[in-house]
Amino acid sequence: MKCPRTHQKLKAITINNIEINLSTGCGGVWFDRFELEKFDEIHEEAGTLLIEHMKNFHQLLPDTSARLKCPKDPDVVMMRRYYSSKHQIEIDECPQCGGIWLDAEELAGIRALFPTQNDLKKDKKEFVEKIMASKEVQAYEQKSHELPNTLDNISNLLWSMLRFGR
Numbered sequence: 001m002k003c004p005r006t007h008q009k010l011k012a013i014t015i016n017n018i019e020i021n022l023s024t025g026c027g028g029v030w031f032d033r034f035e036l037e038k039f040d041e042i043h044e045e046a047g048t049l050l051i052e053h054m055k056n057f058h059q060l061l062p063d064t065s066a067r068l069k070c071p072k073d074p075d076v077v078m079m080r081r082y083y084s085s086k087h088q089i090e091i092d093e094c095p096q097c098g099g100i101w102l103d104a105e106e107l108a109g110i111r112a113l114f115p116t117q118n119d120l121k122k123d124k125k126e127f128v129e130k131i132m133a134s135k136e137v138q139a140y141e142q143k144s145h146e147l148p149n150t151l152d153n154i155s156n157l158l159w160s161m162l163r164f165g166r
């Protein structure tokens, strides 16, 4: 696999029996699907070790306007999204394989924001609740309740037209 930023070969390292791939060129890290959750809590030793290890490499300030391609699926452009609803840390996620690319210092940032998975879950829950309470969703629900009536009305109308035609 190649680094999506510098296109150099990623270096595989094993931390606490988990293999991850890092870029010695820019200090970014590639996590396969579900791997990041073994590193993102502040008490998780693997994350602490990884952050320490990353300090050995030059940390390139990322050009966040550049769209990155997935190291595993070279034809797939990754989606840039916020790691959480409230916080400004953006990550690159592959819609194909679910892998995540973190630029230098993003892992440390995520861990500082969400000391535990529960904090992250709580934030996601609040985000969903906020959306569900929004005017747009309420209006949509209102409409979807009216829909059966509308269909009834149309079928009544068609039925009466048919009868009228006979």
Ligand SMILES: [Zn+2]
Pocket: 070, 071, 072, 073, 076, 094, 095, 096, 097, 098, 099
């Ligand atoms: Zn991928």
